[in-house]
Amino acid sequence: MKSVVLNWGPTLLFSVLLPWVSYGVLTDNGMEPVTALFLIAVWPLAEVGIFYGMHRRVDEFGVMILIVLVLGAVSALAFHSEKMVFVKDSALTGLLGLSYLVTLFLKRPMMFYFGRKFATDGSPEGIARWNGLWDQYAGFRASQRKLTVVWGVAFLLEAAVRIALTYVLDTSTMVGVSSVMPFVVLAGLMTYTIQTGRKGRARMAAPAAGSGTAVAEGSEAAG
Numbered sequence: 001m002k003s004v005v006l007n008w009g010p011t012l013l014f015s016v017l018l019p020w021v022s023y024g025v026l027t028d029n030g031m032e033p034v035t036a037l038f039l040i041a042v043w044p045l046a047e048v049g050i051f052y053g054m055h056r057r058v059d060e061f062g063v064m065i066l067i068v069l070v071l072g073a074v075s076a077l078a079f080h081s082e083k084m085v086f087v088k089d090s091a092l093t094g095l096l097g098l099s100y101l102v103t104l105f106l107k108r109p110m111m112f113y114f115g116r117k118f119a120t121d122g123s124p125e126g127i128a129r130w131n132g133l134w135d136q137y138a139g140f141r142a143s144q145r146k147l148t149v150v151w152g153v154a155f156l157l158e159a160a161v162r163i164a165l166t167y168v169l170d171t172s173t174m175v176g177v178s179s180v181m182p183f184v185v186l187a188g189l190m191t192y193t194i195q196t197g198r199k200g201r202a203r204m205a206a207p208a209a210g211s212g213t214a215v216a217e218g219s220e221a222a223g
Helices: 002-027 033-040 042-053 061-078 080-107 112-121 124-136 138-165 171-205 212-218
Strands: none
Touching: 002 033, 002 042, 033 042, 080 112, 080 138, 112 124, 112 138, 124 138, 138 171
């Protein structure tokens, strides 16, 4: 329990709670939203620095939050009209999806790092176990790339649909759509990811799991 708190506590504080509270305080006191967005990016930046100082490695989840906040601030500079506000939010979602797909060309894809954040307690042993799955099992590597593709494409499709609806629906309806759709998409992605993990654990528990191939497949999306 202690290791879970140490792993998630700083992330929730610096990447969620403090940015949200700070943005509300700054804008309530008359600060321009764009300026406030840039300023609250200091919090996840601080978390990344503190995490690195403690563990001598980068917290990929904190970096992603930082990138999202900065992109939101930058894109806010370009859009001011009523419809463009919705387009800006959708474009940010599209950029997030694109970033997922770009990581497929790196040594490890995005979902490997997110999986390591969510499926381990952040301890050296947990990190080593997760890294070992990547090093040892081709099935695990394939599943992480597959999940990255699914999440990336889903975000791109969500962005495209929301942009199209912006020019079809009236503003009041679009406010509701923009509030609900991201949660629907995220819930679907989380459900798919959890089901993938359950299938992997089922394969691992099967009698045939003693073979190298079955173990590799059973390791996919562990946790």
